[in-house]
Amino acid sequence: MNATKQLLQHRQPMIRFLGKRTTPSKIDHTPHAHPASPSLSLPESFASYRQKAQQHGPLNQTNQFSTGIGSKSGASLGPVEAGRGTFFDRSELPARFQRTPWTKAEIDAIESGGASLFA
Template sequence: MRATIALRNAARTPLIRFVGKRSVPQAVDHSPRVHPASPTGALPDSFATYRVKAQQHGPLGRAQFSGAIGGQSGASLGPVRPQTGAFFDRTDLPPRFSRLPWSEAEIEAVETGGASMFA
Protein backbone atom coordinates (compact mmCIF):
# COMPACT_ATOMS: atom_id res chain seq x y z
CA MET A 1 0.00 0.00 0.00
CA ARG A 2 1.29 3.43 -0.86
CA ALA A 3 1.35 6.07 1.86
CA THR A 4 0.21 8.86 -0.48
CA ILE A 5 -3.00 7.03 -1.41
CA ALA A 6 -3.74 6.35 2.25
CA LEU A 7 -3.18 9.99 3.14
CA ARG A 8 -5.30 11.19 0.22
CA ASN A 9 -8.23 8.96 1.22
CA ALA A 10 -8.09 9.92 4.91
CA ALA A 11 -10.54 12.57 6.08
CA ARG A 12 -8.88 15.85 6.92
CA THR A 13 -9.46 17.12 10.42
CA PRO A 14 -8.29 20.60 11.36
CA LEU A 15 -5.74 20.87 14.16
CA ILE A 16 -7.50 23.81 15.82
CA ARG A 17 -10.68 23.30 17.84
CA PHE A 18 -13.10 26.04 18.80
CA VAL A 19 -15.00 25.89 22.05
CA GLY A 20 -18.69 26.74 21.92
CA LYS A 21 -21.06 27.66 19.14
CA ARG A 22 -20.20 30.30 16.56
CA SER A 23 -22.02 33.53 17.29
CA VAL A 24 -22.23 36.61 15.10
CA PRO A 25 -22.84 39.95 16.85
CA GLN A 26 -26.31 41.31 16.15
CA ALA A 27 -25.42 45.02 16.16
CA VAL A 28 -22.02 46.43 15.23
CA ASP A 29 -21.36 50.17 15.31
CA HIS A 30 -19.48 51.18 12.13
CA SER A 31 -19.80 54.91 12.59
CA PRO A 32 -16.54 56.86 12.16
CA ARG A 33 -14.76 57.72 15.38
CA VAL A 34 -11.64 59.70 16.17
CA HIS A 35 -8.55 57.59 16.79
CA PRO A 36 -7.43 57.75 20.44
CA ALA A 37 -3.95 58.91 19.38
CA SER A 38 -5.24 61.61 17.01
CA PRO A 39 -3.34 64.89 17.44
CA THR A 40 -6.41 67.04 16.74
CA GLY A 41 -9.07 64.91 18.41
CA ALA A 42 -11.55 65.62 15.60
CA LEU A 43 -12.65 63.96 12.38
CA PRO A 44 -12.06 65.81 9.06
CA ASP A 45 -15.11 67.42 7.47
CA SER A 46 -14.66 65.53 4.21
CA PHE A 47 -12.02 63.64 2.29
CA ALA A 48 -11.52 66.62 -0.02
CA THR A 49 -10.61 68.94 2.88
CA TYR A 50 -8.34 66.27 4.33
CA ARG A 51 -6.54 65.85 1.00
CA VAL A 52 -5.83 69.57 0.70
CA LYS A 53 -3.96 69.54 4.03
CA ALA A 54 -2.43 66.04 3.76
CA GLN A 55 1.24 65.40 3.02
CA GLN A 56 2.64 62.30 1.36
CA HIS A 57 6.21 62.88 0.21
CA GLY A 58 5.14 66.49 -0.33
CA PRO A 59 1.83 68.34 -0.56
CA LEU A 60 -1.06 66.59 -2.28
CA GLY A 61 -3.11 69.71 -3.01
CA ARG A 62 -2.46 71.06 -6.53
CA ALA A 63 -4.24 74.43 -6.36
CA GLN A 64 -1.95 75.92 -3.73
CA PHE A 65 1.30 74.57 -5.15
CA SER A 66 0.97 75.00 -8.90
CA GLY A 67 4.63 76.03 -9.32
CA ALA A 68 6.03 73.24 -7.17
CA ILE A 69 7.08 69.74 -8.17
CA GLY A 70 4.15 67.93 -9.73
CA GLY A 71 2.45 71.15 -10.79
CA GLN A 72 3.65 70.78 -14.38
CA SER A 73 4.14 67.85 -16.71
CA GLY A 74 7.65 66.52 -17.20
CA ALA A 75 7.65 67.36 -20.91
CA SER A 76 6.94 71.02 -20.18
CA LEU A 77 10.05 71.27 -18.00
CA GLY A 78 12.33 70.71 -21.00
CA PRO A 79 15.23 68.29 -21.47
CA VAL A 80 17.07 67.04 -18.41
CA ARG A 81 20.87 67.25 -18.53
CA PRO A 82 23.31 66.14 -15.84
CA GLN A 83 25.49 68.68 -14.10
CA THR A 84 29.10 69.10 -15.16
CA GLY A 85 31.10 66.08 -14.03
CA ALA A 86 27.96 63.98 -13.39
CA PHE A 87 26.69 61.20 -15.65
CA PHE A 88 23.33 59.43 -15.87
CA ASP A 89 24.58 56.25 -17.51
CA ARG A 90 27.77 54.21 -17.35
CA THR A 91 28.08 54.32 -21.13
CA ASP A 92 28.53 58.12 -20.94
CA LEU A 93 31.71 57.77 -18.88
CA PRO A 94 35.20 58.00 -20.42
CA PRO A 95 36.53 54.73 -21.93
CA ARG A 96 38.84 54.04 -18.97
CA PHE A 97 35.71 53.45 -16.83
CA SER A 98 33.99 51.13 -19.30
CA ARG A 99 33.41 47.46 -18.57
CA LEU A 100 36.23 45.10 -19.45
CA PRO A 101 35.48 42.26 -21.86
CA TRP A 102 35.17 38.79 -20.34
CA SER A 103 37.96 36.32 -21.02
CA GLU A 104 37.26 32.74 -22.08
CA ALA A 105 38.53 31.47 -18.70
CA GLU A 106 36.08 33.70 -16.82
CA ILE A 107 33.18 32.62 -19.04
CA GLU A 108 34.09 28.97 -18.48
CA ALA A 109 34.31 29.51 -14.70
CA VAL A 110 30.87 31.10 -14.61
CA GLU A 111 29.26 28.40 -16.76
CA THR A 112 30.68 25.54 -14.68
CA GLY A 113 30.08 27.20 -11.34
CA GLY A 114 33.81 27.56 -10.70
CA ALA A 115 34.57 23.83 -11.04
CA SER A 116 36.76 24.39 -14.13
CA MET A 117 39.18 26.49 -12.08
CA PHE A 118 40.16 23.48 -9.94
CA ALA A 119 40.07 20.75 -12.60
Protein backbone atom coordinates (compact mmCIF):
# COMPACT_ATOMS: atom_id res chain seq x y z
CA MET A 1 0.00 0.00 0.00
CA ASN A 2 1.25 3.48 -0.80
CA ALA A 3 -0.24 5.32 2.18
CA THR A 4 3.17 6.59 3.26
CA LYS A 5 3.78 8.25 -0.09
CA GLN A 6 0.47 10.03 0.11
CA LEU A 7 1.15 11.24 3.64
CA LEU A 8 4.61 12.59 2.80
CA GLN A 9 3.48 14.23 -0.41
CA HIS A 10 1.82 17.18 1.33
CA ARG A 11 4.37 17.65 4.07
CA GLN A 12 5.54 21.19 4.76
CA PRO A 13 8.36 22.01 7.14
CA MET A 14 7.40 23.79 10.35
CA ILE A 15 10.40 26.14 10.20
CA ARG A 16 10.48 29.10 7.87
CA PHE A 17 13.66 30.85 6.76
CA LEU A 18 13.58 34.51 5.81
CA GLY A 19 15.66 35.48 2.82
CA LYS A 20 18.26 33.50 0.94
CA ARG A 21 21.34 31.94 2.46
CA THR A 22 24.34 34.21 2.68
CA THR A 23 27.73 33.73 4.26
CA PRO A 24 29.46 36.65 5.94
CA SER A 25 31.96 38.37 3.67
CA LYS A 26 34.52 38.82 6.45
CA ILE A 27 35.00 36.39 9.34
CA ASP A 28 37.41 37.20 12.16
CA HIS A 29 39.42 34.06 13.00
CA THR A 30 41.88 35.70 15.37
CA PRO A 31 42.07 33.99 18.77
CA HIS A 32 40.39 35.78 21.65
CA ALA A 33 39.69 35.06 25.29
CA HIS A 34 36.44 33.46 26.35
CA PRO A 35 33.88 36.05 27.49
CA ALA A 36 33.59 34.34 30.91
CA SER A 37 37.35 34.17 31.55
CA PRO A 38 38.52 36.06 34.64
CA SER A 39 41.36 37.90 32.92
CA LEU A 40 39.76 38.55 29.50
CA SER A 41 43.21 38.21 27.92
CA LEU A 42 45.12 35.41 26.24
CA PRO A 43 48.41 34.13 27.69
CA GLU A 44 51.57 35.07 25.85
CA SER A 45 52.57 31.43 25.38
CA PHE A 46 51.64 27.95 26.53
CA ALA A 47 54.69 27.86 28.80
CA SER A 48 53.56 30.99 30.64
CA TYR A 49 50.05 29.55 30.96
CA ARG A 50 51.48 26.31 32.35
CA GLN A 51 53.35 28.23 35.06
CA LYS A 52 50.09 29.64 36.44
CA ALA A 53 47.74 26.72 35.73
CA GLN A 54 46.32 24.56 38.50
CA GLN A 55 44.78 21.13 38.32
CA HIS A 56 44.37 19.32 41.64
CA GLY A 57 46.97 21.72 43.04
CA PRO A 58 49.70 23.86 41.48
CA LEU A 59 51.46 22.36 38.45
CA ASN A 60 54.67 24.35 38.79
CA GLN A 61 55.99 22.74 41.98
CA THR A 62 59.70 22.18 41.60
CA ASN A 63 60.63 20.81 45.00
CA GLN A 64 59.18 18.08 47.19
CA PHE A 65 58.84 20.37 50.24
CA SER A 66 56.16 22.67 48.87
CA THR A 67 53.02 23.45 50.83
CA GLY A 68 50.45 22.21 48.28
CA ILE A 69 48.16 19.33 49.17
CA GLY A 70 49.46 17.30 46.22
CA SER A 71 52.94 17.21 47.70
CA LYS A 72 51.90 15.35 50.88
CA SER A 73 51.22 11.67 51.29
CA GLY A 74 47.73 10.51 52.21
CA ALA A 75 48.89 9.18 55.59
CA SER A 76 50.33 12.56 56.56
CA LEU A 77 46.97 14.26 56.04
CA GLY A 78 45.48 12.31 58.95
CA PRO A 79 42.63 9.85 59.32
CA VAL A 80 39.47 10.15 57.27
CA GLU A 81 36.34 9.56 59.28
CA ALA A 82 32.72 9.99 58.34
CA GLY A 83 30.83 12.71 60.15
CA ARG A 84 27.88 12.06 62.42
CA GLY A 85 25.01 10.57 60.43
CA THR A 86 27.10 9.81 57.33
CA PHE A 87 28.49 6.45 56.28
CA PHE A 88 31.08 5.35 53.74
CA ASP A 89 29.62 1.91 53.09
CA ARG A 90 26.25 0.28 53.31
CA SER A 91 27.64 -2.36 55.67
CA GLU A 92 28.17 0.35 58.31
CA LEU A 93 24.44 1.13 58.44
CA PRO A 94 22.06 -0.40 61.02
CA ALA A 95 20.99 -3.98 60.24
CA ARG A 96 17.58 -2.97 58.85
CA PHE A 97 19.26 -0.91 56.09
CA GLN A 98 21.99 -3.41 55.15
CA ARG A 99 21.80 -5.63 52.09
CA THR A 100 19.82 -8.82 52.58
CA PRO A 101 21.60 -12.00 51.51
CA TRP A 102 20.36 -13.84 48.41
CA THR A 103 18.33 -17.00 49.00
CA LYS A 104 19.01 -20.20 47.08
CA ALA A 105 15.64 -19.86 45.30
CA GLU A 106 16.49 -16.32 44.14
CA ILE A 107 19.91 -17.43 42.86
CA ASP A 108 18.34 -20.33 40.92
CA ALA A 109 15.69 -18.03 39.43
CA ILE A 110 18.32 -15.55 38.23
CA GLU A 111 20.63 -18.20 36.80
CA SER A 112 17.80 -19.90 34.87
CA GLY A 113 16.41 -16.62 33.57
CA GLY A 114 13.20 -17.12 35.55
CA ALA A 115 12.36 -20.45 33.93
CA SER A 116 12.88 -22.36 37.20
CA LEU A 117 9.93 -20.51 38.74
CA PHE A 118 7.51 -22.17 36.28
CA ALA A 119 9.12 -25.60 35.98
